[in-house]
Amino acid sequence: QAEVRESGGGEVQAGGSLRLSCEVQREFMTAGCMGWLRQAPGKGPEGVASVDDDGRTDYADSVKGRFTISKDDAKNNLYLQMSSLKPEDTGRYYCAHLWCPSATQALGFLASLSARNRGQGTQVTVSS
Numbered sequence: 539q540a541e542v543r544e545s546g547g548g549e550v551q552a553g554g555s556l557r558l559s560c561e562v563q564r565e566f567m568t569a570g571c572m573g574w575l576r577q578a579p580g581k582g583p584e585g586v587a588s589v590d591d592d593g594r595t596d597y598a599d600s601v602k603g604r605f606t607i608s609k610d611d612a613k614n615n616l617y618l619q620m621s622s623l624k625p626e627d628t629g630r631y632y633c634a635h636l637w638c639p640s641a642t643q644a645l646g647f648l649a650s651l652s653a654r655n656r657g658q659g660t661q662v663t664v665s666s
Contacts, residue, residue, distance in 0.1 A: 547660030585648030
């Protein structure tokens with residue numbers, strides 16, 4: 539599986555913005571799908587956003603219009619731009635690579651990934 543490393547988390551007030559970054563092994567940047575998932579305290583993991591190797595993206599309904607996933611193949615980085623943050627966006631955010639035919643299918647699989655198939659995560663805390 540791809541080795542990934544997330545960064546960019548922090549504490550922000552509601553309405554604020556953060557950009558998460560994920561450094562990815564080069565050979566996985568242009569093959570398959572990449573995505574972000576999150577886990578809030580006491581809750582199960584949730585797929586947040588995904589992108590496939592054709593550049594198509596998909597998002598959870600809870601973040602549509604507020605979050606944008608992108609990647610820079612030259613820099614081996616995946617990003618998640620988060621705007622209009624809400625307290626319910628609080629959680630630990632992970633990135634992952636997975637083999638899938640489309641971003642939509644990837645979004646559905648993200649929540650079921652085991653810990654060994656994702657990074658260590660970065661904490662996002664949104665205060666009201």
